[in-house]
Amino acid sequence: xxxxxxxxxxxxxxxxxxxxxxxxxxxxxxxxxxxxxxxxxxxxxxxxxxxxxxxxxxxxxxxxxxxxxxxxxxxxxxxxxxxxxxxxxxxxxxxxxxxxxxxxxxxxxxxxxxxxxxxxxxxxxxxxxxxxxxxxxxxxxxxxxxxxxxxxxxxxxxxxxxxxxxxxxxxxxxxxxxxxxxxxxxxxxxxxxxxxxxxxxxxxxxxxxxxxxxxxxxxxxxxxxxxxxxxxxxxxxxxxxxxxxxxxxxxxxxxxxxxxxx
Amino acid sequence: xxxxxxxxxxxxxxxxxxxxxxxxxxxxxxxxxxxxxxxxxxxxxxxxxxxxxxxxxxxxxxxxxxxxxxxxxxxxxxxxxxxxxxxxxxxxxxxxxxxxxxxxxxxxxxxxxxxxxxxxxxxxxxxxxxxxxxxxxxxxxxxxxxxxxxxxxxxxxxxxxxxxxxxxxxxxxxxxxxxxxxxxxxxxxxxxxxxxxxxxxxxxxxxxxxxxxxxxxxxxxxxxxxxxxxxxxxxxxxxxxxxxxxxxxxxxxxxxxxxxxxxxxxxxxxxxxxxxxxxxxxxxxxxxxxxxxx
Numbered sequence: 001x002x003x004x005x006x007x008x009x010x011x012x013x014x015x016x017x018x019x020x021x022x023x024x025x026x027x028x029x030x031x032x033x034x035x036x037x038x039x040x041x042x043x044x045x046x047x048x049x050x051x052x053x054x055x056x057x058x059x060x061x062x063x064x065x066x067x068x069x070x071x072x073x074x075x076x077x078x079x080x081x082x083x084x085x086x087x088x089x090x091x092x093x094x095x096x097x098x099x100x101x102x103x104x105x106x107x108x109x110x111x112x113x114x115x116x117x118x119x120x121x122x123x124x125x126x127x128x129x130x131x132x133x134x135x136x137x138x139x140x141x142x143x144x145x146x147x148x149x150x151x152x153x154x155x156x157x158x159x160x161x162x163x164x165x166x167x168x169x170x171x172x173x174x175x176x177x178x179x180x181x182x183x184x185x186x187x188x189x190x191x192x193x194x195x196x197x198x199x200x201x202x203x204x205x206x207x208x209x210x211x212x213x214x215x216x217x218x219x220x221x222x223x224x225x226x227x228x229x230x231x232x233x234x235x236x237x238x239x240x241x242x243x244x245x246x247x248x249x250x251x252x253x254x255x256x257x258x259x260x261x262x
Numbered sequence: 263x264x265x266x267x268x269x270x271x272x273x274x275x276x277x278x279x280x281x282x283x284x285x286x287x288x289x290x291x292x293x294x295x296x297x298x299x300x301x302x303x304x305x306x307x308x309x310x311x312x313x314x315x316x317x318x319x320x321x322x323x324x325x326x327x328x329x330x331x332x333x334x335x336x337x338x339x340x341x342x343x344x345x346x347x348x349x350x351x352x353x354x355x356x357x358x359x360x361x362x363x364x365x366x367x368x369x370x371x372x373x374x375x376x377x378x379x380x381x382x383x384x385x386x387x388x389x390x391x392x393x394x395x396x397x398x399x400x401x402x403x404x405x406x407x408x409x410x411x412x413x414x415x416x417x418x419x420x421x422x423x424x425x426x427x428x429x430x431x432x433x434x435x436x437x438x439x440x441x442x443x444x445x446x447x448x449x450x451x452x453x454x455x456x457x458x459x460x461x462x463x464x465x466x467x468x469x470x471x472x473x474x475x476x477x478x479x480x481x482x483x484x485x486x487x488x489x490x491x492x493x494x495x496x497x498x499x500x501x502x503x504x505x506x507x508x509x510x511x512x513x514x515x516x517x518x519x520x521x522x523x524x525x526x527x528x529x530x531x532x533x534x535x536x537x538x539x540x541x542x543x544x545x546x547x548x549x550x551x552x553x554x555x556x
Binding site: 008009010011015016019022023026027030031093094095097098099100101102103104 | 310313314315335338339341342343345346347348349350351353354358362365366367368369394410414
């Protein structure tokens with residue numbers, strides 16, 4: 001049984017990541033229900049906001065244009081939340097111990113989940129934009145502006161996903177991870193995603209203007225619809241860079257800490 | 263003699279709870295060592311330390327000559343672990359699981375395919391190779407798990423309760439596989455709750471309880487220490503039971519029962535049976551555990 005006793009050299013960092021990315025992508029595709037939900041839910045939310053609340057919020061009927069950028073980010077948030085559950089599931093069953101006892105950089109298992117989340121979310125975003133066009137979203141952006149908007153969306157997805165990955169690492173169980181993850185989903189509602197900040201009570205305006213979602217949404221709105229962007233692009237990028245850095249360090253730390261506990 | 267596993271005065275606490283209180287073990291190359299103990303005795307903690315998952319508080323442990331704390335990279339290249347819970351991706355097939363692990367062990371695609379096919383054959387998994395592991399029985403899952411541990415042919419294999427929860431047929435099939443692995447020169451360290459399993463497989467058995475090795479020896483030596491058979495006295499009306507070790511000879515059993523007859527209620531039932539794991543504990547630790555009542 002021991003034919004190949006010659007010691008194998010451990011796989012490179014890139015090869016390890018490739019294996020884990022492929023694993024997470026395959027798992028995502030096979031988890032059909034979760035995949036469907038991450039696409040259907042944002043679409044339903046968009047229809048809800050456009051048709052149910054839209055008339056009240058913007059009686060002149062141009063609400064679709066206003067709300068779609070926010071829905072795109074909200075959609076990314078829903079899709080990324082699954083990452084917390086996926087990471088937590090891996091951490092609480094035996095498979096992580098196996099990875100840890102192999103001569104590989106086992107944190108790559110999380111990288112795999114992040115990459116899969118990015119892929120899932122980009123598909124969902126595509127569907128949302130498609131449906132948005134059907135319900136009256138009339139973007140005016142040029143091709144480079146679309147590319148820039150895509151860049152903002154990718155950055156946002158990565159930021160949220162790394163945060164969710166960290167949540168998955170510190171949560172005690174997959175269902176706890178899902179619960180904690182819910183908190184982040186409130187952020188878009190406290191931003192300029194659905195209603196302009198000026199319509200909020202005074203004390204809430206401070207919260208809404210000093211959180212990452214508002215500058216990101218205003219940036220996307222500016223790119224796709226031609227509204228003024230101003231400093232929002234830089235503020236949004238700075239938020240994302242800062243949060244990714246924090247989430248990254250947090251992940252590394254939580255991963256090590258968890259190793260000692262079990 | 264070269265020791266593939268060498269543990270000296272190993273200690274570990276979680277908070278106030280001392281899980282390992284100075285354990286010494288030495289396993290020569292090519293042998294099977296079974297660590298026998300009840301839940302919470304420290305078995306899994308010991309395996310976790312030996313497989314670099316958890317850091318010890320004191321003492322030392324060397325695997326294939328490498329220190330688990332200082333040279334964990336080298337240790338990881340010398341071991342593979344089959345943990346207590348099947349560490350396989352349920353949504354992937356056995357074939358996909360194996361291929362993934364082959365790639366993670368540093369194989370190229372062609373080599374990974376070849377090794378996967380070889381292991382599927384050896385573990386009698388060819389028929390189910392393409393189905394998702396989710397649909398497998400407990401015994402099949404365990405086989406996939408074990409096959410994965412053997413992907414890279416490491417010299418030392420750790421098995422944490424490999425047959426817990428399996429039916430008799432699957433258990434025996436797994437024992438066969440473990441024996442074949444030993445024959446191929448692997449050093450195997452396994453934990454178990456079953457005396458029979460240790461008896462069947464191990465060259466040496468260590469009995470762990472409360473974080474200490476309370477006895478160590480071959481199966482024959484351990485059995486000799488608790489006598490050949492156990493007399494079990496049960497009184498259903500008064501709801502108690504107690505066990506007494508015996509050599510199993512008519513003379514010894516007679517002596518024990520004669521000595522007790524006067525003090526026992528007349529409706530007490532007597533059974534004579536092979537010693538169980540619980541009896542080993544009672545005999546070795548003089549510390550009846552709650553399971554002995556059942």
